Amino acid sequence: MRLFTPEAMREADQKAVEMGYPSLLLMEWAGMKAARVYQELFGHRPAVVLAGKGNNGGDGLVLARHLHLAGVPVRVFAAEGQGGDALLARRALEAHGLEIRPLEEAIWNREEVLVDALFGTGLKGPLESFHAGLVERMNASGLPILALDLPSGLPFTPHAQATATVAFAAFKTPHLLHREACGRLFLADIGLPKVLLEREDLPEIATPEGLLPLLPKRPLTAHKGSVGRVGVLGGYRGEGLRYAGAPVLSALGAYRMGAGLVHLVAPEGSPLEPLEAVFHPVQVPALPSMRVEALAVGMGGGPWGREWALKALEARLPTVLDADALHLEVLEAYRKAGVPTVLTPHAGEAGRLLGMSPEEVAKDPLRAAQTLAERTGLTVVLKGNPTVVAQGSRLSVNPTGNPALATGGTGDVLSGVIAALLAAGLSPFDAARLGVYLHGLAGDLLAQERDVGLLAREVAEALPKARRALSESSIPPWRTV
Numbered sequence: 001m002r003l004f005t006p007e008a009m010r011e012a013d014q015k016a017v018e019m020g021y022p023s024l025l026l027m028e029w030a031g032m033k034a035a036r037v038y039q040e041l042f043g044h045r046p047a048v049v050l051a052g053k054g055n056n057g058g059d060g061l062v063l064a065r066h067l068h069l070a071g072v073p074v075r076v077f078a079a080e081g082q083g084g085d086a087l088l089a090r091r092a093l094e095a096h097g098l099e100i101r102p103l104e105e106a107i108w109n110r111e112e113v114l115v116d117a118l119f120g121t122g123l124k125g126p127l128e129s130f131h132a133g134l135v136e137r138m139n140a141s142g143l144p145i146l147a148l149d150l151p152s153g154l155p156f157t158p159h160a161q162a163t164a165t166v167a168f169a170a171f172k173t174p175h176l177l178h179r180e181a182c183g184r185l186f187l188a189d190i191g192l193p194k195v196l197l198e199r200e201d202l203p204e205i206a207t208p209e210g211l212l213p214l215l216p217k218r219p220l221t222a223h224k225g226s227v228g229r230v231g232v233l234g235g236y237r238g239e240g241l242r243y244a245g246a247p248v249l250s251a252l253g254a255y256r257m258g259a260g261l262v263h264l265v266a267p268e269g270s271p272l273e274p275l276e277a278v279f280h281p282v283q284v285p286a287l288p289s290m291r292v293e294a295l296a297v298g299m300g301g302g303p304w305g306r307e308w309a310l311k312a313l314e315a316r317l318p319t320v321l322d323a324d325a326l327h328l329e330v331l332e333a334y335r336k337a338g339v340p341t342v343l344t345p346h347a348g349e350a351g352r353l354l355g356m357s358p359e360e361v362a363k364d365p366l367r368a369a370q371t372l373a374e375r376t377g378l379t380v381v382l383k384g385n386p387t388v389v390a391q392g393s394r395l396s397v398n399p400t401g402n403p404a405l406a407t408g409g410t411g412d413v414l415s416g417v418i419a420a421l422l423a424a425g426l427s428p429f430d431a432a433r434l435g436v437y438l439h440g441l442a443g444d445l446l447a448q449e450r451d452v453g454l455l456a457r458e459v460a461e462a463l464p465k466a467r468r469a470l471s472e473s474s475i476p477p478w479r480t481v
């Protein structure tokens with residue numbers, strides 16, 4: 001599944017029309033499918049449809065007709081000046097005798113549900129004062145908001161804060177970059193010819209169908225040496241072993257992702273945990289002899305991070321470089337050595353490597369991840385909401401995960417998860433996108449029980465459940481209608 005920009009979506013739309021596909025059919029399906037979602041979520045609760053003058057408004061007018069025909073009470077407030085399909089949608093609605101009042105008069109009461117059909121992909125800049133005021137009034141109403149295609153105003157502020165969003169034909173960048181504004185996501189097939197949605201040049205959205213075939217199988221003859229062994233190198237002896245837990249969490253992540261054996265190389269005095277690991281206490285960063293197929297390096301390494309990474313490079317094994325190991329000259333050494341490498345920076349670390357502020361990175365994570373991947377020649381996991389995986393020109397955007405994961409140590413767990421998948425034989429890009437997806441899904445499963453107060457080790461513990469959910473193809477983060 002591809003992630004469309006609003007422009008790419010408009011192109012697909014235009015191509016459909018050039019192919020002779022009637023655009024009115026697309027609008028009819030969009031409005032009809034959205035009406036179906038409305039009824040599923042709100043039953044016969046009365047609707048207030050707020051429609052703009054563009055095609056997003058047209059979708060809203062079609063929805064109003066379908067709700068009316070289904071016996072749902074509907075009041076419609078629409079901008080003036082529709083043309084094309086939206087005007088036909090308006091006429092069709094009027095033919096059923098529904099009154100359409102000016103948008104300026106929009107008002108609602110406590111029983112109603114707001115349908116946001118003001119703007120979709122055609123918005124060119126931040127909302128001007130009238131629409132900004134309207135959207136703010138909608139948000140402040142406390143009523144549920146069903147957004148058609150996009151919460152109006154996105155990607156700018158202010159924008160509608162939706163309870164649920166029905167995306168038409170495909171997800172667009174704001175759906176994943178501003179997930180918190182979208183509420184529950186629904187994806188509606190509106191009959192757009194499939195060839196128009198197959199765009200290899202666009203970023204992929206990691207989906208269960210795409211990732212399931214990558215999940216390492218465990219044959220009956222498996223033993224601990226055959227399913228992938230991981231070496232974890234990290235920790236710093238200064239400052240009283242302040243981050244001694246980080247390598248332990250990485251080791252837990254690796255075990256819970258299915259590593260057969262984990263070797264833990266950490267400063268003397270570090271906790272001897274987890275009990276299942278093979279311990280190598282060292283005085284200074286070192287690479288002891290051990291039989292492993294992949295490494296996770298840098299967690300809690302502080303000033304030792306660089307040395308850990310350079311020592312680890314001697315093994316010439318697929319490696320995950322995290323946190324303190326992330327320095328430009330280290331990355332250059334890994335690239336030169338041709339070692340399959342995955343970097344796992346957050347926005348702050350990526351910003352440091354790119355010479356940008358963390359805010360700039362977070363604003364356009366797709367571009368930042370791709371730039372870092374191109375500059376380093378390595379595979380990049382840019383952690384954030386959403387997490388983006390980049391390698392060369394390939395981009396994969398991860399739809400799992402939630403704010404509960406924003407807690408100390410979850411990144412360390414992720415490094416072990418990806419290392420375990422590398423050790424099981426996956427390529428860096430596949431290990432990264434599968435690892436990120438499962439790690440996020442583990443967090444999502446836990447958030448169903450509690451949405452704050454998660455511990456990183458619990459995320460590790462939930463990994464087998466996430467793995468099972470993926471193999472049983474349950475819980476995609478959206479529903480298709």
Ligand SMILES: NC(=O)C1=CN([C@@H]2O[C@H](COP(=O)(O)OP(=O)(O)OC[C@H]3O[C@@H](n4cnc5c(N)ncnc54)[C@H](OP(=O)(O)O)[C@@H]3O)[C@@H](O)[C@H]2O)[C@H](O)CC1
Nearest residue numbers: 013026027054055056119120121122123124125126149169
């Ligand atoms: N293939 C599909 O996915 C289909 C999508 N459909 C729906 O169509 C919209 C996109 O429709 P479009 O008409 O291109 O655009 P919008 O309805 O989102 O908005 C256009 C109007 O917004 C005005 N505008 C633009 N920027 C601003 C702004 N900053 N402030 C105020 N007004 C603004 C613009 O006015 P202009 O005078 O600038 O032209 C337009 O009037 C998509 O999201 C789907 O919902 C189809 O229905 C089916 C196929």
Ligand SMILES: [K+]
Nearest residue numbers: 116119150152
């Ligand atoms: K909208």
